[in-house]
Amino acid sequence: AQTVTQSQPEMSVQEAETVTLSCTYDTSENNYYLFWYKQPPSRQMILVIRQEAYKQQNATENRFSVNFQKAAKSFSLKISDSQLGDTAMYFCAFTTMEYGNKLVFGAGTILRVKS
Amino acid sequence: EAGVTQSPTHLIKTRGQQATLRCSPISGHTSVYWYQQALGLGLQFLLWYDEGEERNRGNFPPRFSGRQFPNYSSELNVNALELEDSALYLCASSLGASGGYNEQFFGPGTRLTVL
Numbered sequence: 654a655q656t657v658t659q660s661q662p663e664m665s666v667q668e669a670e671t672v673t674l675s676c677t678y679d680t681s682e683n684n685y686y687l688f689w690y691k692q693p694p695s696r697q698m699i700l701v702i703r704q705e706a707y708k709q710q711n712a713t714e715n716r717f718s719v720n721f722q723k724a725a726k727s728f729s730l731k732i733s734d735s736q737l738g739d740t741a742m743y744f745c746a747f748t749t750m751e752y753g754n755k756l757v758f759g760a761g762t763i764l765r766v767k768s
Numbered sequence: 769e770a771g772v773t774q775s776p777t778h779l780i781k782t783r784g785q786q787a788t789l790r791c792s793p794i795s796g797h798t799s800v801y802w803y804q805q806a807l808g809l810g811l812q813f814l815l816w817y818d819e820g821e822e823r824n825r826g827n828f829p830p831r832f833s834g835r836q837f838p839n840y841s842s843e844l845n846v847n848a849l850e851l852e853d854s855a856l857y858l859c860a861s862s863l864g865a866s867g868g869y870n871e872q873f874f875g876p877g878t879r880l881t882v883l
Contacts, residue, residue, distance in 0.1 A: 686869050696856060698874035744811065748869060754799070754862070755824055756872065758811035 655680045657747050659759035666735045667767055673720075674730045674762050676745030685749040687721065688756070689730045693741040701743070704728065735766045770794070772861050772875035780881045781849050789844040789878045793861030799823075800842040801862070801872055802834060806855035814857075817842055818864060849882045856880075 656679045666672035678687070689701040704712045704721050711719050716736075720729045732739055745759040773792045781787050793800050802814040813826040817836035831847040840861075846853055856879050860872035 690874075696877050698858060698860075700871060700873075703871070746811075750869065754869060754872075755801070755813040755816060755826065756803075756811075757813070760810045 655682075655747060655749070655757050657745050657757055657759035659745050659762050661762045662760070663763045663765070665765045665767060666732075668735055668737060670735055671731060671733045672735055672764065674732075674743055674745075674764065676728045676730070676759055678726050678728065678745070678747050680726070680747065680749065682749045682751060685747060687719075687728045688746040688748075689717070689719070689728075690744045690746055690758075691739075691741045692744065692761075693738075698744075702730065732764075737766050737768060740764060740766045772859055772873055774857075774859050774875040774878050776878060777876070778879045778881070780883065782883050783849055783851060785849050787846045787849060787853075787880055787882075789846075789857050789859075789880070790841065791844070791859030791861075791875060792841045793859075794873055796863070797861035797873075798840050798864045799862045799870070800836055800840065801860040802842070802844050803858045803860065804828075804855045805858060805877070806852070809855075811858070815844070846880070851882050854880060854882045 658677045685706045687704045691699045691701050702714045716733045718731045742761045744761045746756045775790045799818040801816050804812045816824040834844040836842045856877045858877045859875045862870040862872045
């Protein structure tokens with residue numbers, strides 16, 4: 654079975670500092686996709702960043718970047734220059750074509766950015 | 769361009785009743801996905817519809833069912849409601865199923881409370 658594990662239930666960071674959220678996954682597939690989603694208190698799920706497993710280069714979107722370690726099945730999210738608006742629940746998610754596009758989510762990490 | 773919309777925002781039912789949740793995808797999207805976000809259980813995939821057909825189903829009992837209409841909007845029905853069905857139900861839409869993975873865009877959710 655494919656699983657996604659987020660070992661940090663909650664994290665805090667000071668405004669303007671950097672924080673890293675961890676995610677590990679388990680799959681026997683070779684071609685898959687990994688995602689980080691943000692869910693603020695408004696409940697709206699927003700895609701933060703995505704990574705295709707066949708791409709060795711780590712994805713980057715402005716202040717958000719990932720450290721994708723395929724052999725270790727690790728996919729961490731780094732948020733630089735944290736802002737108060739980054740306060741949210743962050744979900745790591747995974748899918749494969751064999752999964753029929755369904756997303757498998759981790760349990761989530763609550764991130765609180767403090768001023 | 770309008771995003772994914774869901775109705776109602778909140779729904780309160782009693783045990784044994786039926787609930788109907790609705791979702792309108794982004795214009796041009798033919799795939800609709802349903803996820804359940806229950807407290808303590810995280811986000812679980814429920815159903816995937818594309819071009820009017822059910823393409824994939826999560827590990828939920830048959831009393832969870834749905835359909836997709838010719839305009840690609842979708843309905844999720846939950847029969848014989850149980851207390852543990854209380855959750856946030858998220859709908860997502862994407863471009864069609866063929867040609868690789870397509871990003872899923874989420875709606876704001878329907879909060880179902882079963883008393």
